[in-house]
Amino acid sequence: MLKTASTKPLLGITAFTLTTALGNGQAENLSQLQLGESGLRENDLGYINLPTWFGQVDGVSEQQLPAGLAAWKCRNNQLLELGLLQDGFLDACAKLVARYGADRIGLFVGTSTSGIQAAEDAFKERSINGSELDFNYLQNHNMYSAVSYLRKRLGISGPGFTTSTACSSSAKIFAVAHRHIQAGLCDAAIVVGVDSLCQMTFHGFNSLQLLSAKPCRPADQSRDGISIGEAMAAAIVEPFDKRSEACLLGYGESSDAWHMSSPHPEGAGAIRAMHVALTMAGLSAEQVDYVNLHGTGTQVNDLVEDRAMSAVFGQQAVVCSSTKGFTGHTLGAAGLVEALISVLAVKHEFFPISANTLTLDAQINAQINLPGSSQKPAGPKIIMTNSFGFGGSNATLILAGGYR
Amino acid sequence: MTGRLQVRVAGVGVIAPGLPGWQSSRTILRKQSSPDLQEMLPLVPAGISPRERRRLTEIIKLALVAGEDALQNLMVPVAIEQLSTVFASADGDLFIADKILSALTLPGQPVSPTQFHNSVHNAPAGYWHLASHSMHASISIAGGVNSFVCGLLEAATQVVTTGEPCLLVVCDTQPPQSYKREAGSFDSLAIALVLQAVDCVNASVECETLEITAATESADASTLDNPELELLRCANPAARGLPLLQLLADKDIQSVVLRGGLANGVEIKRVNSAG
DSSP: OOSOTTOOOSEEEEEEEEEETTEESHHHHHHHHHHTOOOOEEOOOTTOOSSOEEEOOTTTTTOOOOTTOGGGOSHHHHHHHHHHTSTTHHHHHHHHHHHHOGGGEEEEEEOSSTTHHHHHHHHHHHHHHOOOOOSOTTTTTSTTHHHHHHHHHHTOOSSEEEEOOGGGHHHHHHHHHHHHHHTTSOSEEEEEEEEOOOHHHHHHHHHTTOBOSSOOOTTBTTOOOBOEEOEEEEEEEESOOTTOSEEEEEEEEEEOOSOSSSOOTTOHHHHHHHHHHHHHHTOOGGGOOEEEOOOOSOHHHHHHHHHHHHHHHTTOOOEEEOOHHHHOBOGGGHHHHHHHHHHHHHHTTOOOOOTTOOSBOTTOOSEEOOTTOOOOSSOOSEEEEEEEETTTEEEEEEEEEOOO | OOSOEEEEEEEEEEEETTEESHHHHHHHHHHTOOOSOOSOOOOOOTTSOHHHHTTOOHHHHHHHHHHHHHHHTOSSOOOGGGOEEEEEOSSOOHHHHHHHHHHTTSTTOOOOHHHHHHTSTTHHHHHHHHHHOOOSOEEEEEOGGGHHHHHHHHHHHHHHHHOOOEEEEEEEOOOOGGGHHHHOOOOOEEEEEEEEOTTOTTOOTTSEEEEEEEOOTTOOOOOOSSHHHHHHHHHOGGGGGHHHHHHHHOTTOOEEEEOSSSTTOEEEEEEOTTO
8 A cells, every 4th residue: 555664554544425515425525526526506585686606405494403402504514414324424433333332433523613503694684673682602603612512422522622713623633633643632533624605705706806706616617716615524534544434644734824814925834734744654655656735726826836736746746636626615615625535545546636737737737636547557555645724724535445 | 551651741732711821820820810801812823824715714823823932931942843743622723614605695606716625624734734744643633522632642652653843732712603502602712842851861840740540430520720721621622631730730749530531531731850
């Protein structure tokens, strides 16, 4: 599986699931990724009056929560629950509790906006009726909402918290889980990324002129912004062994120390994150087979990430793509969604294309896997995935396949 | 818990009404006397230009000033641009959330772009790294009422697994009117700790070494004798860390128990450097 003797898995992934605009669970996501079918659709939301496209998960607003957890009902936790029901993930969590004990399992969630959509509805209601604000702040809007929900839903009492570093949130929880396991605070962990559609992100990104009126087109010469998506992704991480379906080889975290909403012009923070991850994995850049780019589809972000890629990979032709043309930018969930898309790519031996990218920007040097390009003879073995967020928060993960 | 989680405290900061920095607060915490000042001193983060400062909300300024206080009280030299950071807050910036949510009810939904990018939970961290020029790792977390312990555990695991020093800042501010019913009503407070590895080369005997272990089921959470501070501890999630500051201020206190973080909470013990 691994190309160098110095490379040692930090953690094994023994179960995982993802629910995105492409579908619910591994199989539906895999099928759309292999077909090259984008999950983005044109805005038909009654409550968003903006020309835009987005990645919506079907069935979220109909999703029921178990009896006793009604106070947690909001779009983000409904999406969380829907995601838990896929790929036998709930059963895998129950087996994990039986294996290690409820107090020896860590629970780490990445989200950027939690259940703020419930507060949006309450503020709207107040503005119309002049009524008191009526919503469950702690169970919905508060950043800890998903963790408190999952503690009750899964019966877990080990260490746990929410990581919220904008669009790198759920990439960083692999690092958190590894540190907690290494320090002996827990033996295994459940890591979850979840973010759902809300007015705040649509209007916020629109105010920064970062929202495209068309489906987002990462690395395309005509790219003009992001498409927002919603998603839930989850994985169980344990010490690497025969049961592992994939493994974490390294992670790198860095700060841009540059600007709150624009990346460092030379991608200095991104370069640092990639270098730290490679060093930790004991790998050189040429050993990486595929990079899942952050690739949001804005003019500046894609160009800066490309500069960083050139600095790290030099002239080597590593296959790259952003999968945000498939799912939209799933914000706080993006790190884990894209890590798990990369795990699917390793497991099923294919290179995800850059959906919606028709004409590659001549200024982009990376070898972008364009739609219609011929499939490579062998799939990727070692993959890297980048996540960069507002506040200059960067995270890079390096993952590989499971025990063979 | 299997491992021994030991860290050294290289610096302490605290900012709240009545607790205007570690140097004057340590006496208050040791004697458990009533804080004199009832008003929060103006929050002026030195690392941010006056022009930029005007755009900062209270929680960002509070977090930055507490971090700067810890750096001013270092017992050993630690380079600010070499620090990783952990920022923890239960509620984050509800002042900005209130503004944005109100804007969304207006025609045209006029969300301010500055408020939007400052609304991320990691806004204080972003400004800290802008000001300190540190390109090291930074994480921003939320752990509900247990945010202080969650932040402490995250910072401690970073220190023991990387061997590098780490700045922890835990802060929560008085919620705006819209949120008082659900989030509670309390004074703002921030606590900052610079933690380093016990075996690092520039460690000083001045620094306290702490060992964090899982508390037993029967252990009672530490409280504060001073009624005003105890009220703050119960109401403001960040203030759940005050018993640890009291331990750091008072050599007679050997250990404290804080709820949360692990199933039964954590016990934090002073480690005798001679032992």
